[in-house]
Amino acid sequence: MAVAPNPFQLPNITKFKIALCQLSVTSDKNQNLDRASRMIRFSVKQGSKLVVLPEMWNCPYSSDCFAKYAEDFDNRDASPTLSMLSEAACCHGITIIGGSLPEWDHGRLYNTCCIFGPDGKLKARHRKIHLFDIDIPGEISFKESDTFTAGDQPTIVDTEVGRIGIGICHDIRFPELAALYRKRGVDIICYPGAFNMSTGELLWELVQRARAIDNQLFVATCSPSRNSTGSYTTWGHSTLVGPSGEIIVTSGHEETTVIAEIDYSNIQLQRKSLPLDDQKREDIYKFIDVHELNP
Numbered sequence: 001m002a003v004a005p006n007p008f009q010l011p012n013i014t015k016f017k018i019a020l021c022q023l024s025v026t027s028d029k030n031q032n033l034d035r036a037s038r039m040i041r042f043s044v045k046q047g048s049k050l051v052v053l054p055e056m057w058n059c060p061y062s063s064d065c066f067a068k069y070a071e072d073f074d075n076r077d078a079s080p081t082l083s084m085l086s087e088a089a090c091c092h093g094i095t096i097i098g099g100s101l102p103e104w105d106h107g108r109l110y111n112t113c114c115i116f117g118p119d120g121k122l123k124a125r126h127r128k129i130h131l132f133d134i135d136i137p138g139e140i141s142f143k144e145s146d147t148f149t150a151g152d153q154p155t156i157v158d159t160e161v162g163r164i165g166i167g168i169c170h171d172i173r174f175p176e177l178a179a180l181y182r183k184r185g186v187d188i189i190c191y192p193g194a195f196n197m198s199t200g201e202l203l204w205e206l207v208q209r210a211r212a213i214d215n216q217l218f219v220a221t222c223s224p225s226r227n228s229t230g231s232y233t234t235w236g237h238s239t240l241v242g243p244s245g246e247i248i249v250t251s252g253h254e255e256t257t258v259i260a261e262i263d264y265s266n267i268q269l270q271r272k273s274l275p276l277d278d279q280k281r282e283d284i285y286k287f288i289d290v291h292e293l294n295p
């Protein structure tokens with residue numbers, strides 16, 4: 001992982017457009033690739049420099065599909081999805097946060113996000129760190145850990161559009177990861193995600209705004225559109241949140257491309273008016289052992 005200096009420094013580009021491609025995922029991989037490629041093209045026509053795709057966009061979000069749709073990213077001839085992303089990034093000269101995809105690596109399966117730069121090169125890959133295992137009787141039961149291996153690295157990538165931290169869906173529930181990104185000078189955290197109907201309504205907006213406010217940075221999420229025919233119904237509502245927790249733009253649950261402007265000077269403004277970093281009392285809460293409080 002790249003280690004960055006702590007203080008916030010404005011990147012070369014401070015204002016640009018981001019596109020969140022909330023695409024409709026089908027069981028036909030080629031169709032998903034075509035759709036994504038069209039949405040990327042559309043985003044570029046609207047002036048976007050950073051394009052974000054959803055969690056599991058070339059494959060239905062279903063445990064019995066992950067292995068079937070998985071690709072070996074180190075063998076580009078066997079990875080039509082990575083080839084498409086690389087070509088799109090290069091041909092349009094943009095940065096792509098490639099949502100997430102099932103990845104095969106030495107007999108293991110990962111839920112992985114690939115990041116491409118304007119030269120078409122793969123800049124980084126983030127393997128979902130916190131696997132989504134949930135069991136709410138009568139509502140939802142899902143166990144990613146039955147099929148996936150968890151990643152073990154945070155991912156920070158320096159791009160033409162600033163320093164980006166990556167998380168995948170359930171990773172957003174862990175404030176420690178976002179705090180680490182903040183400490184390493186990240187401007188925006190991108191979370192491709194696929195919250196479901198139960199957790200979506202209750203938490204999706206809340207956790208995004210919480211991560212943005214806690215860390216005074218931008219948070220962008222991108223979900224597949226809702227498809228009620230599969231076994232897992234996604235919530236949708238791809239969103240961009242600003243450094244004071246404000247929702248800059250959000251979508252409904254239908255297929256759509258959401259485009260908005262990011263202005264990084266708002267990070268500085270927010271941190272100047274409310275200097276949380278200076279006010280933090282890590283001397284009090286960082287080093288206290290709970291046993292000292294409750295012997």
Ligand SMILES: NC(=O)CC(=O)C(=O)O
Nearest residue numbers: 132169170194195196199
């Ligand atoms: N795909 C996920 O990680 C889903 C998730 O976190 C949720 O709450 O839904």
